[in-house]
Amino acid sequence: MKRIIILFLFCVSTSLLAQQNDWENEKITQINKEAPHATLYYDASSNNVTLLNGKWDFAFYNDITKVPKNLKPNKWEKIDVPSAWQMQGYGSPIYTNITYPFEKNPPFINSKVGNSVGLYQHQFSVEKDALDQEVFLRFESVSSAFYLWVNGEKVGYSQDSWSPAEFNITKYLKEGNNSLKMQVIRWSDGSYLEDQDGWRMSGIFRDVFLIKRSKLHINDYFIQTTDVSNNSAKIQLEIDLKNTNEKVSDYQLKYSLTNNKGKIVVKGNEAINSLSTTFKTTLKKPELWSNETPNLYQLDISLLKAGKVVDQIQGKVGIREILISDKNEILLNGQPITIKGVNVVEHDPIFGKYIPKERIEKTVMTLKKYNFNTVRTSHYPASPYFYQLCDQYGLLVIDEANVESHGFGYKENETLANNPKWEKQHVERIEAMVERDKNHPSVIMWSFGNEAGNGVNMTAMQRKTKEIDTSRPTHYHFATLPSSFDTYGGGFPLHHKKQNRYIDIPDLEKIAQDGVDKPYILNEYAHGMGNAMGNLQEYQDIFEKYPAMIGGCIWDFVDQGITKSIDGQYGNQIQDVDKAHQQAQLPGEDYYWAFGGDFKHDFSNDNNFCMNGVFMSDLTPTPKSSQVKQVFQNINFTIQGVNKVVIRNEFLFTNLSEFDFSWRLLKNGKESTSGDLQVKLSPLEQGTFTLKNAPTDLDQNAEYILQFSVKQREETAWAKSGYEIAYAEKVIQPYTFNPLDKAISAAKVNSEGREIEISSSSSNIKIDKGTGEIVAYTKNGKNFFNGNMSLDFWRAPIDNDKKLMEMWQKAGFDKMMSKVQNITIENGQVKIEKIHQAQMSKFIYYTTETFGLSEEGELLIDLKLSPETVRTKAATTLPRVGYTIKVTKDIAHSTWYGKGPGSSYIDRKVGMQTGIYTASMEEQFINYAKPQENGNKSLVRWVKFHNDQQKGLAVRSSDYINFSIRKYTVEDLENAWNTWQLEEHRDFNIVNIDFIQGALGNGSCGAIPLKKYFAPVTEYHFNLEIGSIDQEIELGK
Known part of the structure; x- marks a missing residue:
């Protein structure tokens, strides 16, 4: 009886196993797929490679x-x-972000919206001579899994959305x-393993190639450079061949x-004795590759038979060496690099997960222009073309495997990283x-990936990587044991008590002071969601102070928004x-x-948490972009008075003589003197210069600001x-x-009726008795x-305010409400x-609040604030203190002296930079995907709000102020979900004059502002003078 039960159970389990789908079986990741190898490039004139991109038949x-x-299908x-x-x-x-869009029950897939399928069909032509060769189909990226048939015969199966799948289709x-x-x-x-924070899409995302190769052909190569210096470099070139039916000894490499x-500069040849050949040589006086000097050599590898080339590939080679120093620095050609990086997610607002070449090119050039030196390919390998451009233009790459299983959490008994059944897929x-x-x-x-937990599978990934x-x-970013990787990407490596991703500045400094046993990179920090990027400079200060704190990668490069119309059109529509x-750059x-929630069946979404870019979805710069560019610049200025400056060259391989330096001295915001500066400093050299x-x-009655600018000469x-x-300024x-x-005490005050009027010969103020506000x-x-002109404590919440909300x-x-307690009229003031x-x-x-009029008719305001001391514990910092003024509709421009533009x-x-600027209201509005506080100008000495005829209001205080001007109230911004919901008011625009504007x-995913930037709940005393513009404005730049 026992034997019968065992036999029955065996039959049942065998039957269930036989029924299990390939795409729901963690043990099956591919069928008949070629082993992975280096990307192989051919001469442009070669007819061995055919790009199959274009219009294909499709059924959904x-x-x-x-x-x-x-x-x-019934219809293609x-x-x-x-x-x-x-x-x-x-x-x-x-x-x-974290939640899987299907039921979490590995390896099975069960989704409320179904598991959709796309059938593709495409015709291609093969000439007769190709039948005597080996022919391959190569798919650079297909998500998430697929079966392939050629001429009705099943060829194979593949999964892994972001790695190539190559099949030998010769016999079909x-x-x-x-x-x-x-x-x-x-x-x-x-x-x-593809639970990355981002849009979940499907299809053929990258190029499809038909590739012809000889029966014996070059299948792989690996070129390595060691002992690299300006004098020489050792080169090792390993070449692997693949043979189907040829006598190897008849060939030469x-x-x-x-x-x-x-x-x-280097060449070699050798008769073939096996399918693997290694060349070793030394190159004298090499031109080294770095992100600053991306020198490339052309590599040509040829396979010959009887002197005739039967296979040939090309590639670009950069001679450089990466080492870890005894100080736990990362050395590039012997120099310690500081990672000034950003996470780049492959996303296009029109094409989604397919990234056209033009977009990749613009991405790389934008990265260079804004002083980034490193990209983390978050969170999977990028398009092959991206790496070609990084080689060519000079960007460092932290190449990331397609591994993220965040939805399982990080507990040892839950994470897939510690589940041996999933080792094969990780590796x-x-x-x-x-x-x-x-x-x-x-x-x-x-x-090794991102937010995938830690465990035995990460150790296996380390082992496989080092084999290659x-x-x-x-x-990897986990600092908990087993710490099998060579560099940290976050966490608390010596304490193992915390596993934070977005480490705040005090904790980061503590880690640096305690010391680390490996190079430490914040591979995600400075979360750029909405109006963000506070205290970026303080992070950079730590990276530059401690050698082993080698930098970080901002999260992230570009907003992952999808361009959509209010009537529902997006993508190819x-x-x-x-x-x-x-239009998407403008409100209303x-x-x-x-973003999340804006699409049908988007049942499991994380709202606008995908909108974290330094740049807008279409790569338009934002004020965050300018901040990054300045903080990441490679030239440091210490200005020591009106005619002396210390300049430090923070480039590692570039002399500053390659650039044009200039300076100018501003007097009350206008250029008074300027000049050029001849600077010749070697990498990491510092010098003092006199202007x-x-x-x-x-x-003595004027403000002077000294500014420096460095520009490309060539x-x-x-x-x-x-x-x-x-640039720099001081x-x-x-x-x-x-x-x-x-x-003036002579001003007339009339308090009859519902309003109080203060009048002079040229001016008049009306104050509502009930609200105490100027109307x-x-x-x-x-x-x-x-x-009305109201005193406000609230701003439209920014994404970063959520921890203070x-x-x-x-x-x-x-919801602050004001109640008038007392009104006193004395000496022409209220x-x-x-x-x-x-x-x-x-x-x-x-x-x-004390209101009055000056002799010239300006509105004068004296404001004193005092919290009830017993109750101040309810808040430690203020979001805002300032006046909101509803101005006439024609007031739609501002000219100011302060930070801009x-x-x-x-x-x-x-x-x-500080200066005198003029801009329209529309130019000053930053159309963040989720409406929020924006457009503030800080360190403002004076500001004028005016119409096209330059008539309007002039505002100043006895200290710096903040201001913004826009079409929308705080309530408008706070209540809108998307920017198209913003509607301007028919009769007025909004001017905000703030004494306090929160940090x-x-x-949004990290720390609240540093305490030094808090506006504490305490007593304050402010004043303001508002007058009309009585003469023509000298507009700013």
Whole structure:
């Protein structure tokens, strides 16, 4: 009986195993797929490679169970290849961060929206001579799994969305027309390792090639350079052949290296004795590769038979060496690099996960222009073309494997990283990446993936990586044991108590002071969601102070928004892309940047958590971009007075003599003197320079600011001559804030009725008795107000405010109501005492506002604030203190003296330069995908709000102020979900004049602002003078 039960159970389990799908079986990752190898490039004139991109036949099914067994749909439609089918009108894109878009039950897939399938069919021609060769189909990226048929015969199966899949199809071919068919499955068991924060899309994302090779052909190569110096470098070239039916001894291998002047500097040849050949040589006086000097050699490898070339490949070679120093620095050609990096997610607002070459090119050039030196390919290997450009233009790459299983958490008994059943998939993914990208000099590090936990499978990935390549360090962000990788990417390596991703500055400094046993990289920091990027400079200060803290990668490069119209068009439905993007950059238009929750069936989403870019979705710069550019610049200035400066060259391989230096001295915001500076400093050298013709006799009543600019002298591949790469400024003599005019006692005050009027010969103020707020200010017969002027403590929340929101809302800042306690009229002035408190809140601020008129008719305001001391614990910092003024609709421009031309805040202002600027209201509005506080100008000495005829209001204080001007109220911004929901008001615009505007910090995914940037809840005393513009404005730049 026992034997019968055992036999029965065995039969049942065998039967179940037989029924298990390939795409729901973690043990099956490929069938008949070629082993991974380096990307092979052929001469442009070669007819051995055919690109199969274009219009293919396509049929879509919402669920895999609905696919006909004979794979013959009722109707074929056309689809672009490459593409994501969700952007071509089939199904909906889903944005989710951690939560899987299907039931978490590995290896099985069960989703509420079904597991959709795309059937592809394409015809291609094969000439007769190809039948005597080996022919391969290569797919650079297909998500997430697929079966392949050629001429009706099943060829194989593959999964891993971001690594190549190559199949030998020789035996399935016939002369003339041939047909391939693919069944692409949206989700497979491999999707459990593809839980990256981003849009979940499907399809053929990258190029498809038909490749012909000889029976004996070059299958792989690996070139390594060691003992690298300016004098010499050792070169080792390993070449692997693949043979189907040839006598190896009849063949010969040749190789050569050619410099950029066309001169062959190294060559060699050897008769073949085996399928693996290694050449070793030494190159004298090599031109080294670095991100600053991306010198490349042309590598040619030829396979010959009887002197005739039968196979030939090409590649670009950079001679460089990566080492770890005894100080735990990363050395590039002997120099310690600081990672000034960013995470780059492959995303396009029109094409989704298919990235056109033009977009890749613009991405790389933008990275160079804004002083980034490193890219982390988050969180999977990028397009092969991206690495070619990084080699060519000079960017360092932390190459990341397609491994993320964040949805399982990180507990030892739950994470897939510690589940032996999933070792094969972990290892195959790192292997595919290393083999593909091992010849790119730009790749300096191999990353095991992202947020995938830790355990035995990470150790196995380390072991496999080192089997292939020992020339580069490995990387992962977990600092808990087993610590099998060579560099840290986050966490607390010596304490093992915390595993934070977004480490704040105090903790980072503690890690640095305690010391680390490996190079330490913050591979994600400075979360750029919305109006963000506070205290970036403080992070950089730590990286430069401690050798082993080698830098970090900002999260992330570009907003992952999808261009969408309010009537639902997106992807290939958009006919005029340029127009759509122009409108998406503006509020209240027909097009906007869509995010999680904006699509049908987007049931599991994380809202706008995908909008974290330094740049907008279409690569438009933001004020964050300017901040990064300045903080990451490679030239440091220490200005020591009006005519002396210390300059430090922080380039590792570039002399500053290659650039043009200039300086100018501003007097009250206008250039008074300028000059050029001849700077010749070797890498990491520092020098002191004296400015010729700089004045030493300064006007004691004027502000002087010394500014420096560094520009490209010669045009480069990524920037034109004259492009500014660095700048600096320092206030030499501070601004003199002239005392505000005194209120005249002769002003007439009329308190009859519901309003109090203060009048002089030229001006009139009206104050509502009930609210205590000014409702009109008239000067020379013109009232520029069209509503009240209210004292406000609230700003439209930015994404980074979320960690302070509970405190602020508990204190009632968002619903603060004012109540007039007392009104006193004395000496031509009106003093109004108020209490500010939200319902159900214990927090109270008392204010005393004194309003009056000057002899010239300016509105004078004296403001005192005092919290009720017993209740100040309800809040530790203020979001804002300032006046909101509803001005007439024609007031739509501002001219100011302060930081500009873009927006700035107390902890994000070094990216803007001080000067006198003029800009329209529209130019100053930053259209973040989720509406929020934006457009603030800081360190403002004075500002004028005016119409096209330069008539309006002039505002100043006895200290620096902040301001913004826009069409929308705080409530408008706070209540809108998308930018298209913003509607301007018919009768007024909004001017904000702020004494306090809160810091930005990194709180959307990281730390709240540093305490030094807090505006504490305490007593304050401010003043303001508002007058009309009585003469023509000298507009700023």
